[in-house]
Amino acid sequence: MEITVLESTPTRVRLLVKDAPLALVNAVRRLILSEVPVMAVDEVIFLENNTAMYDEIIAHRLGLVPLTSERALEKYRSPEECAECTDCEDCFVSLYLDIAAEDQPVIVYSGDLKSTDPDVQPVYDNMPLIYLAPGQRVSLEARARLGRGKEHAKWSAATVAAHKYLPVIKFDFTKASRETVEECIECIEGASREIAKKLREMKKGEYQVLEDVNTSLYHYCSRTACKDVLEIEYRDDSFILTIESTGALPPKRILTEALRILEEKSRSLLEALGASTGGGESS
């Protein structure tokens, strides 16, 4: 197994994964979306709300606000322990909101939420939540806990988790006529000028598309302007795994957490399998 980092920013990574089974990459992708725990508002107690918005809509919006969760993973109890609790210790973080609009309208932003734990804060403070007309007031306590994406999408650690086969362009410009090559390159430019330029320089060979471009146009080109000159293939032993975080956890942590969960699940399955046979015939 070989991993190359193609892109890495605080909220997004793209990895080239070589010589790993597709099912493994797919399991990781699925676990990222459904199992990696993050913090999100789950209960809201309204003290006052005379805005145009129903309590439920505001509660739903609060749930969708990403909260920083990296430290919370160690500090707070697991989703399984907290899901049925209303008043358990080490489960909930309270975020308070109390804003009134006097004679000017006010827009309430995610940054207005006052958290009781500095490790659990809204990731972005500029997400508009509620519009308050003059004279309106909203006062509430929102309680956040750890949860998993399989319970509700607000607990998904990633907004994007996707993999695809590595696209490879096979081409030979040396045998074709000049017009065909020019036409073909023009077609290729439609998706990326950079790639078209590189192909022109290489003249013939194979080009691995590691750039983040949509390769479906190349199919069209290979059938039209680039007929018999260029082909696109997909390597089925190399994958490009893209992960975009909500900001609650860094992408690296999301990945390592997903893999740790996979390992733990497998370990517990192995243990259960050992127990279920009792060292011989089925029980």
Next chain:
Amino acid sequence: MEVRILKKEGSLVEFELPGEDHSLPNLIVKLALKRPEVDYAAYNIPHPLVGSPRIVVRVREGEPLDVVRSIVEEIIALSREFREKIEERLKE
């Protein structure tokens, strides 16, 4: 994790993983199919809301549950290798 063995007849084993989704069963089955000693492997989730995945593995030789155990061990090794590579290559 709970495992319910539904059937175990000679070279065939069928078991259920209550509460799981596609992630693990798909991985087990796909890795099983790569092995020469595995004759047949498949899984099915009877109903997406209430069903639990049922995995069937039939082997050409040996004890089917031993093969399943060895596949799960392979998954542990793979996920650890993947995680170590990520930790090494990806900076914060």
